[in-house]
Every structure is written in structure tokens, then in C-alpha cells.
Amino acid sequence: MPPASSIPSPLSTDADARFDVVPLPAFNDNYIWMLVPRSPSADLSAWPAVEVAPGVQRPVGITVVDPGQAAPVMAYLDANNAYLSAILLTHHHADHVGGVPELLVFAEQQVQEGQAPSVPPVYGPVGEDIATVTHPVSGGTVVETVSPRAHFTVIDVPGHTRAHIAYFMAGASASADGAAPPPADGAGTAPASIDQNQPPRVFCGDTLFATGCGRLFEGTPAQMLASLDRLAALPDATLVHCAHEYTLSNIRFARAADPENADLSAWSEQAEALRAAGRPTVPTTLALERRVNPFLRADAPAIAPQLRAAMAGQAHGAVSEGPMSRLAAFTQLRAWKDRF
Structure with a gap:
């Protein structure tokens, strides 16, 4: 088991438009995931061809996943000269979608003030009633964002809710040109060789958690098990961006269910150290989850x-x-x- 210092931290994920993935805390234990370009020039294609005054830095576009609360997102945008270029939603629960209406009003204001090129598209599951969704999507759909420039394959993962989805980013292969081969279907497939500096990622909402899985509010055990199997079929290196900091609680249950698991014991120590230092325990990797998550075994x-x-x-x-x-x-x- 690697030491705590090797737990994944935000890494660049696109060879042409590098970005960081930032967990923005919300409520008591939610994470709103922010995809933040490392260079403002990476999203110039999102803007109309207009002149910018000398010395004025154009705001940078950020993609956000499951903004259940608007205030922390707006504060981040204000503090970082940024605007929302896209909103990705995994399911209809209020702690994942509740901030969207206010964010869209904020985006309209930014457009009027010249701080954003347009109001962001809102992607969400086709099978759930989310009033703010402008682009309903389902398994196999490819979502392309402009800033940062990224491609996500939608995976159907019902169980927690009736039409929950996840967004899988294939990452980059270790080929000379750094191109990421597209997944073959809605579950995603592993590139032949993974570039560990540009790993695959999955934004899975409340389906798969670090060392746990979501409650069954609207789906069946069979649906949830099939959904976890789809996620578990992704590459070992896939970073698991779940939406809650439930890890220590999940580990307590996992150790009751699987007390002799040495990998789980080591992960428990790492997770405790991360939380004691005020750091998130996520993202984990699918390789780790397969060893320590009782719901995957x-x-x-x-x-x-x-x-x-x-x-x-x-x-x-x-x-x-x-x-x-x-x-x-x-x-x-x-x-x-x-x-x-």
C-alpha cells in the first residue's frame, strides 16, 4: 500500500489544455468538483472575437460538477477572475443541484458585464426531473466542454436515484501524441497504456464512494450492483471523484465487514491522517477501491x-x-x- 503522501491530488488531465480538479467544500460534507484550466489562454475559443484592453486579463472558464450550493462557487469565481463554462449534474437531489438556479442568474450578470461569453449549458440525466437542465444526457453520450477542453462519456449508474449518471474522462494514453482514445461504450474502456500524469477520472456523484456506495432511495439492489460493476470495469488508474466526505464512516463499516483486510487497515490509517491534516480523502483510485471497498467485493x-x-x-x-x-x-x- 502506498504511503499517505501518494494519495492522488489534483493533476493535469488534458495534453492540450491542462487543468486542475479542485474539491470545493459545501454544506457539511459535500464536494463540488471544479475543473480549472491552468492557463487562461486555454479557453480563448469560448470567447467572441473581440479586442481586450491592454493589461486586462480575460476571465477563465471553469466547469463545475454537482453545485448543490451556489455561494462557495460564486466566491471561487469572484476570487479567481473566472466564469462558469459548463455545469454537469449527476442526479436530482438538492445537495447536488440546488445551487444551479442562483448560479445561472450570476452567469447572466457576468455576461451582461462582459465577464463571461455566455450562460453555461447544464448537463444532467435524461430520466430525472431537473428544471435547470438544458442538455439531457444518458449512457454513451459524449459531453464536450470548451473550458477546460475535455471529453466525458456518460455512464448510466441508477440505484441511488432512478436515473443517476456518472461522467467518465478517459485521460491520456502514453503515446507520443498524448491523444486519448475514446471509450467504446457507455462504460468506458481502458487505453492500452495510461499516462499516469494525465489519469482517467470518473465523477460519480452518490453511486460509488470512497470505501462505500450510495443508499438505495429509488433503485433496486440489482440496479446498484450493476452500476457499481460498470464503474469497477474502468481502468485501475481511474480517480474516483465522489461527492461526499464519507470515508471515515465508510471505513468503520468496512472494517466490521472485512476485519482481516490488510489493505483496508493501511488505508484506514492513511485516511485518518489525511482528515487530521484537514485534507480530503478523495479522489481515491479504482485500484484501491477494488481492494478495500466491501460493496465491490x-x-x-x-x-x-x-x-x-x-x-x-x-x-x-x-x-x-x-x-x-x-x-x-x-x-x-x-x-x-x-x-x-
């Missing part, structure tokens, strides 16, 4: 004794020792977490 033999004991406690009696399907194990594990 619900039917692992190491988890079975603890899961059966939890089921017996809930049932106030013995539980059959017969084989349990992967879906049944996942269903019981999620139910155990709900009452943990």
Missing part, C-alpha cells in the same frame, strides 16, 4: 462470516449456511450498512 469469502452474523442478529436466529448469490450478498451488505 460483497461475495468475498473473507466477508461472508461477518455478513452472516449480522444477518443472524437481525433475524434473531440462525441463518442458512448455504451458498449465497452475489446479488443476495450485496443486498444484505447494503441493508447491514443502512442499520450500522
Whole structure:
């Protein structure tokens, strides 16, 4: 297990228009993800061909994911001479979309004052009722943003809500030209060789968390398991940009379910150190999640004794020792977490 210092931090992701990915805290434990170009010149194509006064720096465009709260985003834009170029939404819950109306009013004001070229498009799931969405999307759709210049493949990940989606950025291959091969389908596919300085990323809202997964508010266990499988099929190097700082709580449950997992024990120490230092525990990587996240390995033999004991406690009696399907194990594990 790598030391805590090697936990992923914001990295550039596009060979032609480099940007950082910044977690902006909101509410008690939300993260609003901001994709911020490293160079203002990277988004000149977003602006009309007009002259800029000498010495005046043109504002830079930022893409934002799940802005449930407007105030921190507007404060960031004001402090960094920036405007919103695109808004990406994963699902309809208020702590993910609640800030959008106010941000659109703010964007209109910026346009009128010459601080933005246009009001940002709002992307969101086609199967959910989000009044502010201007571009409904679903699995397999490719979303292209102008500033920063990036391509996302939409992945359908229902379960937490009925039509939850994720946005996958394939990253760059380690080829000479740095081009990123497009994913073949809505789940995304791994480039033959990953450039570790430009990793793939997935913005997965409340479906996959660091060491956990979302509650089932509108979907079924079968849907959530299939959604987690789609995400788990992405490349090992994929950075997992979930929307909440739930990691320490998730780890406490994971250790109850999987107490002998050495990788989980090491990750617990790293996560505690990160939070003690005031740092986010996310993004993690899919490689790490496959080793420590009990919901990605619900039917692992190491988890079975603890899961059966939890089921017996809930049932106030013995539980059959017969084989349990992967879906049944996942269903019981999620139910155990709900009452943990």
C-alpha cells in the first residue's frame, strides 16, 4: 500500500489544455468538483472575437460538477477572475443541484458585464426531473466542454436515484501524441497504456464512494450492483471523484465487514491522517477501491462470516449456511450498512 503522501491530488488531465480538479467544500460534507484550466489562454475559443484592453486579463472558464450550493462557487469565481463554462449534474437531489438556479442568474450578470461569453449549458440525466437542465444526457453520450477542453462519456449508474449518471474522462494514453482514445461504450474502456500524469477520472456523484456506495432511495439492489460493476470495469488508474466526505464512516463499516483486510487497515490509517491534516480523502483510485471497498467485493469469502452474523442478529436466529448469490450478498451488505 502506498504511503499517505501518494494519495492522488489534483493533476493535469488534458495534453492540450491542462487543468486542475479542485474539491470545493459545501454544506457539511459535500464536494463540488471544479475543473480549472491552468492557463487562461486555454479557453480563448469560448470567447467572441473581440479586442481586450491592454493589461486586462480575460476571465477563465471553469466547469463545475454537482453545485448543490451556489455561494462557495460564486466566491471561487469572484476570487479567481473566472466564469462558469459548463455545469454537469449527476442526479436530482438538492445537495447536488440546488445551487444551479442562483448560479445561472450570476452567469447572466457576468455576461451582461462582459465577464463571461455566455450562460453555461447544464448537463444532467435524461430520466430525472431537473428544471435547470438544458442538455439531457444518458449512457454513451459524449459531453464536450470548451473550458477546460475535455471529453466525458456518460455512464448510466441508477440505484441511488432512478436515473443517476456518472461522467467518465478517459485521460491520456502514453503515446507520443498524448491523444486519448475514446471509450467504446457507455462504460468506458481502458487505453492500452495510461499516462499516469494525465489519469482517467470518473465523477460519480452518490453511486460509488470512497470505501462505500450510495443508499438505495429509488433503485433496486440489482440496479446498484450493476452500476457499481460498470464503474469497477474502468481502468485501475481511474480517480474516483465522489461527492461526499464519507470515508471515515465508510471505513468503520468496512472494517466490521472485512476485519482481516490488510489493505483496508493501511488505508484506514492513511485516511485518518489525511482528515487530521484537514485534507480530503478523495479522489481515491479504482485500484484501491477494488481492494478495500466491501460493496465491490460483497461475495468475498473473507466477508461472508461477518455478513452472516449480522444477518443472524437481525433475524434473531440462525441463518442458512448455504451458498449465497452475489446479488443476495450485496443486498444484505447494503441493508447491514443502512442499520450500522
